[in-house]
Structure formats: C-alpha cells, structure tokens
Amino acid sequence: MTTIDLTQVRGLFFEESFENLDVMESSLLDLEIGTFNEELINNIFRAAHSIKGGAGIFHFDDIVIFAHNAETFLDEVREGKHTITQALIDLLLRAGDILRMMLSASKDDIGYDAQIVQTCQDELQKSLSVKNIDNTEEVLAIELAPIEVIPVLKKWHIEFKPELPILQTGNDPINLFRELHELGQLKVIANTDAIPDFAELEPQSCYLSWELILHSGATRADIEEIFEWVIDECELNITESTLENQELDDEFEPEAETPIEITSEAESPLSEKEFTPLDNIEPIEPKAKNYEEVTAVPIHTPSGTNSIRVGIDKIDNLINMVGELVITQSMLDQIGENFDSSRLLQLRDGLSQLERNTRELQENVMRIRMLPISFSFNRFPRLVHDLSTQLGKQVELILSGENTELDKTVLEKMSDPLVHLVRNALDHGIELPEQRKQAGKPEIGKLYLNAFHQGGSIVIQISDDGAGFDIEKVRAKAVKKGWITPDENLTEEQIYEFIFQPGFSTSEAVSDISGRGVGMDVVRRNIRDLGGSIEVKSATGKGTKFSIRLPLTLAILDGQLVRVGEEIFVLPLLSIMESLRVQPKLINSFTGIVEIYKLRDDYIPILRLYKLFNIENTTTQLEQGLLVIAEGDGQKIGLFVDELLSQQQIVIKSLENNYKKVQGVSGATILGDGNVALILDITGLIQLFRNQTKSPPHLPFGMVRYE
Amino acid sequence: MVHKILVCDDSVSIRQMLALTLNDAKYDVTESKNGMQALELAKQNNFDLIITDINMPLLDGLSLVSKLRVLPEYRFKPILLLTTETDPKKKKLAKAAGATGWIIKPFDPDKLLVAIRKVLR
Known part of the structure; x- marks a missing residue:
C-alpha cells in the first residue's frame, strides 16, 4: 500500500x-x-x-x-x-x-x-x-467498479498478434506478458513465422505473434484490461477452455524452458494485488445526498494553514539582498579583526552599508506580504453584474489602480467593507435608468473603484455618479433617532458622521442588498481595526465618494517615542498633528474632570497619560511638559507627555497574542536598549477618555457638551 | 536503476499528487506545467516515461505526444495520457497521436503505480 x-x-x-x-x-x-x-x-x-x-x-x-x-x-x-x-x-x-x-x-x-x-x-x-x-x-x-475475486482456476487461451508498429507507441509486448503472469501461471509460445529475411527486416517493427496459455482465477475483463492500451493495434482472441486441474500440471511440468523468460520476481507483485481490491471495495456513497442532514461540525479545519503566492522576482530580490548582507558582514569582520583608529572611516562606511542592507531587506521582506489589490477588486465585476441585473439598474464598473499592493491581512480584512460599500453604491447611490434620464444623466451609471498610494498609506476610493446623500434626510433621521435636536446647527461633515452610527439607514425599505442599518458602523470599525480611516464626500444629485485610508502594512509603523516619567510610549507618527508647549491661560477646566485646550479655533481635550497609566515621579504641571496633538478617526486629543524622544520605525508585536487586548494600546515593541514600549492607539484612547468623561458617543468628539 | 519520469499537467495539485506518489515509489520525477515546457524538458533530458494531461494551455497533451514521437529518443518510449474522458473516441484519438496508454483521472496512488508498472520495469 x-x-x-x-x-x-x-x-x-x-x-x-x-x-x-x-x-x-x-x-x-x-x-x-x-x-x-x-x-x-x-x-x-x-x-x-x-x-x-x-x-x-x-x-x-x-x-x-x-x-x-x-x-x-x-x-x-x-x-x-x-x-x-x-x-x-x-x-x-x-x-x-x-x-x-x-x-x-x-x-x-x-x-x-x-x-x-x-x-x-x-x-x-x-x-x-x-x-x-x-x-x-x-x-x-x-x-x-466492484472487484470480485473468486479464485476459480480457469484456463485461458489467448492469441495475440500485434500490428507491426506497436513498439512505436511505447507498448512492449513483454510488459503485457509480465502483467498476465501476475494473474496466474502463464505459458508463452512465440510464433516467429512472420519474421522476414534479414534484408527486409525492419528492426523497429514487431513481427512476432504469440499464443498464451494462462491458468488463473482471473476473469475475461481482467485479461482484457491488460490489453486495454493495445486493443486497437492487435488481433486479440481470448477463449476459455474447460480443463481438468491435472492437465494443468501435465502442461506445465514437462516445460523446462519457456520461450520468453518470465520469472516471478522477488518483489512479488502478487501480494500487492491482494490489497488493492480491499482498498477499492470501500463503498463510496454519493455524499450529496447525506449533506442535508449534516450540520456544521468543523472537526478539523485545514483551511487554517494560510499560504501566499509570491512572484519569483520578489524571491530573487531577497536572495540578492541577503547576498549583499553577507558581503557587508564579511567586510565588517575584516575591519574588526585588527582594528585600530585608522580604520574608523571604513567602519563607519561599513555600518552605513549595513544599515542600507537591513533597510532594503526589511522593505523587501515586507513586500512579500503585499498583494495587488486586484485580488480584491476582481470579484466586483461579477458582483456588480449580478446586483445591477437584480436591481434593474445599468451600471458600468471602472477599476483603476488594481496593481496597487497592500498587505495580505489588510487586503483580506478589507474585502467585506468594500463589498458593503459597493452594494450600497448600487442600491442607494445609482438611480434607476428612468430616474437618471429624468435627472438629465446618462442612463448607465458609473461606479469607480480606485486605489493608489498617498504618503505612507493606501487610499481606496469607491465613488459613484448617483443620487448622493440627501443631507436633509440624514439630518431628519438623526433627529428622529434623538441624536440631535431639530434646531441644532451642524456642518455637513458632522451630518455625514451619522452615517457611521449603528442603527442608521436612510433607505425607506429594507432591501435584500443593503439598508438593514448594520453596515457603515461595521465598515468603519473594520477599517479602524486596521489602523485606517474612512471619509465620505457627497453632493446631492451628483454622487458620493468614500475614501478609505489604510496603512501600507500592519507589521511596521513609523513611531514617535515619548517619555512619561520613566516609561516610554510609542505614538504612530501619522496620527500626530503637532506638539506644543502649553500656555496655561488657554486651558479651560470643566467640573474638574475635563481640561480643554484652546488651540486656534479648536477646543482639544487634554489626556494626561501619567494619570491613565498610573505613572509616578513625573511632570504634573502642564506648562512643564508637552502637549502632543494627535488625531484618531477625525477627532483630536491632546496627550500630555514629559518629552518627545526620537522617531523611528517600530516593529509591532501583538499585545493581544502575548498578553491580552488592552484598550488604548495597539501593541508593543522592543526598543534598541531591550526595553519594551507600548504603542498607543489614539482612537482607542479617545474612546477610553470619552467613557471616563461620559460624553454621548454619537457626537463628534470636538462637540462634547459638558454639563 | 532509477527511472526518470516527466509529469506534465497544468493543475499544480495533480502535478504534486503525481510527484508525491512517484517520488514515494522511488522514481525520479520532473514536473512541467504545460506542453511547451514539457517538450523542452524532454529534449534536454532522457526520460524513461512521460505522463501528461490532455487539456493544457500552450500545447495540449495530444500535440505533445505527436511532437515527442517525431524525436528519435522518444520514438519507443512509453507516454501515458491523463484523462477524465471515459469516451472511447477520446481514447482512439490518444492512440492515434501515438500514446502508449492512458490513466483515467481520478486515480489512486496505487492505481497510478500499477499503470506505470505496465510500462516500466
């Protein structure tokens, strides 16, 4: 077996x-x-x-x-x-x-x-x-195919006359005889009558024919199966003759020499033959019938092993880089062997080369996890095709930037949010052909999916030329939900913010496709989980555009180190807007719980990190430390720290995997000196802070009403 | 002597399956993913057996067999076609192209080895 x-x-x-x-x-x-x-x-x-x-x-x-x-x-x-x-x-x-x-x-x-x-x-x-x-x-x-082996010995008489060119299809009669021999006792008699004179002999042709006598329990089908591949290239006659057992002995015993030597080889293929039927007899019921009763019992899920396909050029690049790294290393080795101050310059060159190698290697290794976004985009032509048919709308999907690469994990996690946004655009955005015609627009609506790099992030845009959001409708809905009072004055941006609230849906009828109100908040949460953000722009009658901004990779982050007491924390550089010395006169305090800093026209709540993390021996006077203004999810917060340290690339280690999930902390990293520093998650900090100060969750953070 | 076998299939899982089975049975296996590649490999190596799929991009299995049969070193070599067709017409086509025989997909590892033992000893 x-x-x-x-x-x-x-x-x-x-x-x-x-x-x-x-x-x-x-x-x-x-x-x-x-x-x-x-x-x-x-x-x-x-x-x-x-x-x-x-x-x-x-x-x-x-x-x-x-x-x-x-x-x-x-x-x-x-x-x-x-x-x-x-x-x-x-x-x-x-x-x-x-x-x-x-x-x-x-x-x-x-x-x-x-x-x-x-x-x-x-x-x-x-x-x-x-x-x-x-x-x-x-x-x-x-x-x-049931394989019945009933060992009743029969005597088979086989006449086998192959056509001349049989050898030219790679079939060798001797192999057939070996097969037959595995079925039982075989006697092979070659007929040489057809061999021509030497002068006419064509060495590539087969002039022989054979008479074969097989004593075996095999059926006709078994024998025919052996000849299966040559059946069209030979004359084959298989007859069964009834013979007494003793004749068998008669026939084989005096036969000292067989015309063609077929020895039973030591490896005894027969024993294998015995096993094969057992294996095959196993009844195979068509599973389809049983599946209805089967409930989801994932006993073992091999799907957990995830793999990624990597272009050979990426691998080659890596090998190149490693090669260079080795060269640099041996160069440094040489410098180190008999080092004196005269070689300082060389050492410095070597180190900077090492740094370059490491950086390149890092970039390339990261690139392995990167996949073109087309992996995700490719499903949309089908989705749009099906949905638009279902909705009776005409939609042209225009994809661009499909080759933009992003991290595999990001890509996978973005898949559902993107589907949701596309569905929304088709369902709520693009109008029926009739309506479009009345509005003076072409009947075929356009849906754009675009991806591109911008700064250190990837931007994915989903836009349509549909109806756009009806601001008044959104506002009315928010009033109805009791989130705002009818006379409250809100900016457009603030109104769009409601779209992302749980339970929000402007669609009157809940359709099959979207409009159940469990969407945009989940979309935003997914995007936030990836360290990204989403914003929306819309013009009534002209269309809607969602822009999603995502980090290039989840594994490395540009970080700003800050010190609070003796602790060091990392802030994502991208979320920092500015850092400033506090002017005491610009601080307002409300009921002793929340401090607000007036920065130009903004009011920014201050979060004292040392209080949050219970750190002692630290600066408690605001004017002696620094205020880092950070933005998470469209909201600003002022983080009070002792001082700013260096900026560096941070390799993120999961806190969740190694310890547990902590709100306000997205992970940890190991610093150059071996210490562990926590990486702060601005969005999480804002939520944490909001919970402590009990401000209504639906309100944009800057508008907290303190009572 | 270790027999050298070339397997050719555009499906990587079938290829792997073949390679695993054959390696396990101590054959020396070379893989190729389409007929073109197989033809090139066949020219550079001297394989004892070629097993190829029929439906493949670039050069299909039947054309591959015809092209191989023209090469002197593959004139008498066994070439087996992998096929899901149980249709006798397809088998005739395979024979006409010069194939030694066929292996019907799906196959058990054991059945595959039995089929190979028909042509390699």
Missing part, C-alpha cells in the same frame, strides 16, 4: 480550484453575447475540467459529478453547439458559484444545500443538446 500524506496536496487543490473558479468567472464575464471566443471558452472548460480531476483524487464525489455535468455542457459550448446568450452565461456563473460553495463546504467539512446543486445540475443537463442518459454512474465507475 502506498501511504502518502495528502493533506498538503489537498490544501493546494482547494487553493487551485478557487483560482480556477476565478478564471472561470472572469472569462464568463468577458464573454460577449453572440460571439464565440474560443480562448475564453477554453479557459472556462479547462477550469471545470481541472476541478473535476482534482476532486476525484480526494473523493469529493459530489463535486466530481457536478463538475462533470458542467464540463459536458461546456464541451458542447466549445464545439459550437450553443450560442452564447445571457442565459447561458448566467447558468454557468451559477454553476461556478455552486462549485465554489461545494468546495468551501468540503474544505471545512461542513454541509451545504444539496437542493440548489440538484436544481442547477438538472438545468445543465436540460441544456445539453445531446441528451445523455444519466451518466453519473459512469463518472464514478472508476471508483465504484
């Missing part, structure tokens, strides 16, 4: 199958109605074909059957038997979805809705121009 660990290949199979489905989907979406695009259709066919092939290996029989149906239909499409219609594309898109669902279910060992599989399968079969009688059995026959 061969025992091979297939778990690794299994993971690969799923990864590859999902990629195949992506190819299938994008090719389907690229198909034009009425046009036969051979390349695209071949891509689609190959995808289904590969999935079927792989699924069979892992005994995902339900997937094999379904994929086979899809493949059969696609084969007809490939042969030009069907014209490309919207219905055909939709059917195949649906088939792709079902395959995806089945694969995910198999991957996580959970059940799925067998009914929709059956429905789609029926539809595929109905669409076939050549009706095949249910060939499910044939597909699985390979596995299900």
Whole structure:
C-alpha cells in the first residue's frame, strides 16, 4: 500500500480550484453575447475540467459529478453547439458559484444545500443538446467498479498478434506478458513465422505473434484490461477452455524452458494485488445526498494553514539582498579583526552599508506580504453584474489602480467593507435608468473603484455618479433617532458622521442588498481595526465618494517615542498633528474632570497619560511638559507627555497574542536598549477618555457638551 | 536503476499528487506545467516515461505526444495520457497521436503505480 500524506496536496487543490473558479468567472464575464471566443471558452472548460480531476483524487464525489455535468455542457459550448446568450452565461456563473460553495463546504467539512446543486445540475443537463442518459454512474465507475475475486482456476487461451508498429507507441509486448503472469501461471509460445529475411527486416517493427496459455482465477475483463492500451493495434482472441486441474500440471511440468523468460520476481507483485481490491471495495456513497442532514461540525479545519503566492522576482530580490548582507558582514569582520583608529572611516562606511542592507531587506521582506489589490477588486465585476441585473439598474464598473499592493491581512480584512460599500453604491447611490434620464444623466451609471498610494498609506476610493446623500434626510433621521435636536446647527461633515452610527439607514425599505442599518458602523470599525480611516464626500444629485485610508502594512509603523516619567510610549507618527508647549491661560477646566485646550479655533481635550497609566515621579504641571496633538478617526486629543524622544520605525508585536487586548494600546515593541514600549492607539484612547468623561458617543468628539 | 519520469499537467495539485506518489515509489520525477515546457524538458533530458494531461494551455497533451514521437529518443518510449474522458473516441484519438496508454483521472496512488508498472520495469 502506498501511504502518502495528502493533506498538503489537498490544501493546494482547494487553493487551485478557487483560482480556477476565478478564471472561470472572469472569462464568463468577458464573454460577449453572440460571439464565440474560443480562448475564453477554453479557459472556462479547462477550469471545470481541472476541478473535476482534482476532486476525484480526494473523493469529493459530489463535486466530481457536478463538475462533470458542467464540463459536458461546456464541451458542447466549445464545439459550437450553443450560442452564447445571457442565459447561458448566467447558468454557468451559477454553476461556478455552486462549485465554489461545494468546495468551501468540503474544505471545512461542513454541509451545504444539496437542493440548489440538484436544481442547477438538472438545468445543465436540460441544456445539453445531446441528451445523455444519466451518466453519473459512469463518472464514478472508476471508483465504484466492484472487484470480485473468486479464485476459480480457469484456463485461458489467448492469441495475440500485434500490428507491426506497436513498439512505436511505447507498448512492449513483454510488459503485457509480465502483467498476465501476475494473474496466474502463464505459458508463452512465440510464433516467429512472420519474421522476414534479414534484408527486409525492419528492426523497429514487431513481427512476432504469440499464443498464451494462462491458468488463473482471473476473469475475461481482467485479461482484457491488460490489453486495454493495445486493443486497437492487435488481433486479440481470448477463449476459455474447460480443463481438468491435472492437465494443468501435465502442461506445465514437462516445460523446462519457456520461450520468453518470465520469472516471478522477488518483489512479488502478487501480494500487492491482494490489497488493492480491499482498498477499492470501500463503498463510496454519493455524499450529496447525506449533506442535508449534516450540520456544521468543523472537526478539523485545514483551511487554517494560510499560504501566499509570491512572484519569483520578489524571491530573487531577497536572495540578492541577503547576498549583499553577507558581503557587508564579511567586510565588517575584516575591519574588526585588527582594528585600530585608522580604520574608523571604513567602519563607519561599513555600518552605513549595513544599515542600507537591513533597510532594503526589511522593505523587501515586507513586500512579500503585499498583494495587488486586484485580488480584491476582481470579484466586483461579477458582483456588480449580478446586483445591477437584480436591481434593474445599468451600471458600468471602472477599476483603476488594481496593481496597487497592500498587505495580505489588510487586503483580506478589507474585502467585506468594500463589498458593503459597493452594494450600497448600487442600491442607494445609482438611480434607476428612468430616474437618471429624468435627472438629465446618462442612463448607465458609473461606479469607480480606485486605489493608489498617498504618503505612507493606501487610499481606496469607491465613488459613484448617483443620487448622493440627501443631507436633509440624514439630518431628519438623526433627529428622529434623538441624536440631535431639530434646531441644532451642524456642518455637513458632522451630518455625514451619522452615517457611521449603528442603527442608521436612510433607505425607506429594507432591501435584500443593503439598508438593514448594520453596515457603515461595521465598515468603519473594520477599517479602524486596521489602523485606517474612512471619509465620505457627497453632493446631492451628483454622487458620493468614500475614501478609505489604510496603512501600507500592519507589521511596521513609523513611531514617535515619548517619555512619561520613566516609561516610554510609542505614538504612530501619522496620527500626530503637532506638539506644543502649553500656555496655561488657554486651558479651560470643566467640573474638574475635563481640561480643554484652546488651540486656534479648536477646543482639544487634554489626556494626561501619567494619570491613565498610573505613572509616578513625573511632570504634573502642564506648562512643564508637552502637549502632543494627535488625531484618531477625525477627532483630536491632546496627550500630555514629559518629552518627545526620537522617531523611528517600530516593529509591532501583538499585545493581544502575548498578553491580552488592552484598550488604548495597539501593541508593543522592543526598543534598541531591550526595553519594551507600548504603542498607543489614539482612537482607542479617545474612546477610553470619552467613557471616563461620559460624553454621548454619537457626537463628534470636538462637540462634547459638558454639563 | 532509477527511472526518470516527466509529469506534465497544468493543475499544480495533480502535478504534486503525481510527484508525491512517484517520488514515494522511488522514481525520479520532473514536473512541467504545460506542453511547451514539457517538450523542452524532454529534449534536454532522457526520460524513461512521460505522463501528461490532455487539456493544457500552450500545447495540449495530444500535440505533445505527436511532437515527442517525431524525436528519435522518444520514438519507443512509453507516454501515458491523463484523462477524465471515459469516451472511447477520446481514447482512439490518444492512440492515434501515438500514446502508449492512458490513466483515467481520478486515480489512486496505487492505481497510478500499477499503470506505470505496465510500462516500466
């Protein structure tokens, strides 16, 4: 028995199958109605074909059957038997979805809705121009073929006359005889009559024919199977003759020499033969039928092993850098060996080279985790296609900046928020063609997805040319919810802020697609969790634009070190707006709890870090320390610290993994001197501070009313 | 003597599956992901057996077989096609292209080895 660990290949199979489905989907979406695009259709066919092939290996029989149906239909499409219609594309898109669902279910060992599989399968079969009688059995026959071994010895008489060029297909009769020999006792008689004169002999041809006598319990099918590959290249006659057992001995015993030597080899292949049937007899029930009862019991989830595909150029770059690092190291080694002050300059050069190498290496290693955003964007053509059809809207999706790279984790976590925003844009943003026409706009709405680098961040923009937000509606809703009073004067920005509040939805009817009010607050929370921010701009009648700003990577951050007492904290450099000496006359105190600093036209609450972290022996007089004005999530806060130290790149270590989640602290890092410093999370600090001062959560922070 | 086998399939999981099984059975395995690459590899090496998928980008399995059969060193070498087709017509096509035989996907590791033992000793 061969025992091979297939778990690794299994993971690969799923990864590859999902990629195949992506190819299938994008090719389907690229198909034009009425046009036969051979390349695209071949891509689609190959995808289904590969999935079927792989699924069979892992005994995902339900997937094999379904994929086979899809493949059969696609084969007809490939042969030009069907014209490309919207219905055909939709059917195949649906088939792709079902395959995806089945694969995910198999991957996580959970059940799925067998009914929709059956429905789609029926539809595929109905669409076939050549009706095949249910060939499910044939597909699985390979596995299900019952192998009965009833050892009743029979005498088989086989006449085998291969065609002359048989050797040229790589078939060697001697291999066939060896196979036969494994079935039982074999006598081989070669017929040399057909060998021509030497002058006419063509050495590459096979002139021999054979008469074979096999005593074996094998069936005719077993023997035919051995000749399976050559059946069209020979004359083959298999007859069964009834013979008494004693004749067997008669026939074989006096036979001292066999014309062609076939010895039973030491490795005794027979023993393996005995095991094979056992393995195959294992009944394989089509799993699809049982799945309905199966509840989600993820016993083992191999999906936990995450992998990433990296371009070979990135790896090559790394190897190059490591090479340079080694060179620098050996150079420093040499300098160090007999060091004196005359070599100081060399040492300095070496160190700066080391620094450069390290930085480059770091950048490149980080780049490995970076994936182009197209991984996320690519699902949108399909989503937009489906949704706009469903909503009866006409939408053109315009993607740009697909090659912008961002961290894999960020990419994965951004996926749901992006889907939500796109759905919102389609559902609430872009109007029905009729309405657009009345508003004097083209009937086809435009939805833009754009990604680009800006400073140290990635910006993703989702914009549409739809109806835009109705400010009055938003305000009315906020009043209705009791968040504001009707006569309260708010800026546009402040009004948009309500969109991100839990429970907010302006849509009158809750639709299938969006409008259940559990959206934008989750979107914003997800983005904040990634250290990013989201802002919205909208013009009534013209459209809406959401801009999401995300950090390039989650693993490294540009940090500002600050000292509070003897403790050192790290502030994300990006969130710091300015640092200043406090002028006491600009401080206002409310009820002794909150201090507000008047900075130009802003009122900024002051958070004394030493109080928050219970640090003693520190500056308590505001005018003796520094106020760092930081912004988190559109709100400002003044952090009171003793002094600013250096700025440096900080490698983030998770506090949550190593200790527990602490509000206001996003992680920790190890400083050059070996000390641990906490990295402060401004947004979290603001929330913490707000809770302490009990200001209403829905209000923008700057407008806290202190009673 | 260790037999050298070239496996060619555009599906990385099938390829890995083949390679794992064959390596385990002490064959020397080379992988390639399409017919073009396989042809080049075949020219540079002297493989004892070639196992190839049929549906592949760039150069499909059947064309690969025809191209290999023209090369003197692969005239008599066994070449097996991997196929999911149970259709006899497809098998005829495979034979016509010069294939030695076929292995029907899906296959068990054991079945694969049995099939290979038909042509390699």
